[in-house]
Amino acid sequence: IAVVDEGPAEAVLDALVRTGAAFLRTGRSRVSQAAELAGLPGADAVVSVFVDDVEEAVAAVGAGAGDLLLRGWDTERLGHLRDALGGSLLERTAVPPGVDLDAARRAFDRTLLAAYLDQIDGSGAARPRTGWAPGKDLPIPKPPGRFSAQWTDPAWTSATASATEPAADLAGILDRSLEGTPPTRAEVRRLFESRGAEVEAIAGVADVLRRRANGDVVTYVVNRNINYTNQCYFRCGFCAFSKGPRSLDLRGDPYLLEVHEVAARAREAADAGATEVCLQGGIHPEFTGDFYVSVVEAVRAAAPGLHIHGFTPLEVWQGAETAGVTVPDFLRTLAAAGLGTLPGTAAEILDDRVRRHLCPDKITTAEWAYVMTHAHRLGLRSTATIMFGHIDGPGAWAEHVEVIRRIQRDTGGFTEFVPLPFVHMGAPIYLRGRARPGPTWDEVVLMHAVSRIAFDGLIPNIQVSWVKLGLPGAASLLEAGCNDLGGTLMDENISRAAGASHGQMAGPEQLEESIRSVGRVPQQRTTLYGRVAATRGV
Structure with missing residues (x-):
């Protein structure tokens, strides 16, 4: 009003x-x-x-x-105004930035809410009109020599816009980070709320910290994803992969691989030079804990030298529940069968205020943390992820980071942090007009760069997902704090189901070419970041 x-x-x-x-x-x-x-x-x-x-x-x-x-006003005049105001210029929609999403849900009917969400970023400001989104086969929108794509005026795109010093509070956070003092949760939120020239400053600091931790080596793993079923009785609003009687959007054919088929694919991966197989899938209504154990045993028998990276905390929780045992006991059984590490997915956003809308029947933040903490204590290390750009924002992102930091300070069990930009095109929650069309490019940069700063000294590896962003997009973020390009994957179905167009596989040669394109040194690794002596093909 x-x-x-x-x-x-x-x-x-x-x-x-x-x-x-x-x-x-x-x-x-x-x-x-x-x-x-x-x-x-x-x-x-x-x-x-x-x-x-x-x-x-x-x-x-x-x-x-x-x-x-x-x-x-044209873009050139807007650029002059931005510079005259010291960079403090922000476009809004008809609704002021910062409006609580719950308030918007109450105030708007379905059509207005969908239109509003299409126009805003995670802070409620107007999103850039570039058409770019994670998973789309479009060039990344940032101009050469920049990290931020907030502006399109000639001075900005030619990288000649007058430099502005970061605000005093932001400069203090960045200076302390370079001195080894991690940002507080409130300061992490402030970093996530940054824009324009501030994004440039944050990315620069993140890259300094990356170089200190990892040098100029960028790692990748030769692996295969095996999604053994797309049938699932959970109703996660973001998931376009699952098919089942309670799924939000039933499209495509449901499938369920037999255990021997999973083992055969693992054997194929090992024969092709993979060092890791990643096992994940929907929660099939007939699955019990015995299924997960049998898959691990079959893969171990078929490919004894292959590292088994499998089962999200949700799958572990459901497996323990259906087996009638505790989570720690079920994890012990999986480890004895041959499980090596856990993927940190099913985290989405570790803020239950968001989860109750995004994935209401999934495990809670505390339950996810419980599984990971016990896995780490048993010697099963894991990755950690965040899936962002839907109905979340800087406050939820900062909360998520703090949850991961608390676990890591306790256990030290996370090997890497993996930001996963929301791919909206096929996601039920977006198609129903109840989510944003993924993060903006600046939010993607910030998520990776702020993660490097927030986890400095705790988690040494920040991975960028080429499946979500394409190889050019992923390569650009190697200059904003990232040091790992993930895996070759061979069969990646989940992002494709959501509408991503960046492919189901990238060979070592493609990954290494992308790494070298930004002047970095490629290195094949194991799941636990050991070096592989010689690059192996797929």
Whole structure:
């Protein structure tokens, strides 16, 4: 709601307070008086004013305006305004940034909510109009020489825009990070809320920390993904892979591989030079703990030298429950059968305020942490992931990071952190108009760079997913804190089902070419980051 500043001040103030308006729209000559009204206790509004040029805009901001209405401004003039304001310029939609998503769900009908979510980023500001999204076969939208794609004016895209120093609070966080003091949860959130030139500064610090931890070596693993079923009785809104009687969107044919088929594919992978097989799938209604144990035993028998990286905390929880044993006892059984490590998926966002909308019947944050903590204590190491860019935002991301840090400080069991950008095109929650179309490019950069900063000294490896971002996108993030390109995969079905178009396999030669394209040194690794002496093909 916007209240127009017309008539007696008392009447304007009464309308402002009783409507709960977000904006007080005034004329250029009345900005300071309007700012006085809007700043009174109980009148939580921003002064909004039309301006026609940069000089008027700067004067209005100096007088107390916080919202500029710009008619017909081209990108070049917007760039001049950004520089004149020291970089503090942010486009909004009809709704002010920072509106709680629960409030939007209550206020908007289905059509309006879908339109609103299509227009915003994780902070509720207007998202760039590039058309790019994770999984789409489009060039990454950032200009050469930049990390941030927030601006499209000539000065920004040619990397000649005047440099602005980071705000004092951000500069302090980055300086302390370089000195070895990790950011607090609140500071992690502040990092995630950064924009434009701040994104550039954060990426630069992340890359310094990457170089200190890993040098110029970028690793990858030769592996095969085996998704043994796409049938699942859970109803995760983001998942376009699962098929089942309770799934949100039944498309495609359901399948279930027999145990001997899983073992045969593992043998094929080993024969082709893979050092790892990754086992994951839907939670089939007929699965019990015995199924997971039998798969591990069969793979171990078929390919004794292959590292088995398998079963999310959700699968472990369900396996233990159906076997009638405790989670630690079930993990012991899996380890005895030959399980080597666990993937850190099923984490999505480790904030139950988000999970109750995104994956309401899945294990909770505490249950995910319980499985991982006990796995680590038993000597089963794991990865950690975050799936972001849907109905989450900086607050939830910071909460997720803090959960992972707490576990890692206790156990030291995470080998790597893997940001997974939400691929929206086939996701049921997006198709129903209840999620954003993935993260923006700047949010992708921030997630990887902030992860490097937040986990410095705790988790040495930050992986970028070429399946979600394509090889060019992944390669660019090797300069923003990442040191691992993941695996060759051979058969990757989950991202493809969600609409990703970046392929189901990348050979070692392709990965190494991408690594060298940014001046880094490729190195094949094992699951636990041991070096493989000679690169092996697939």
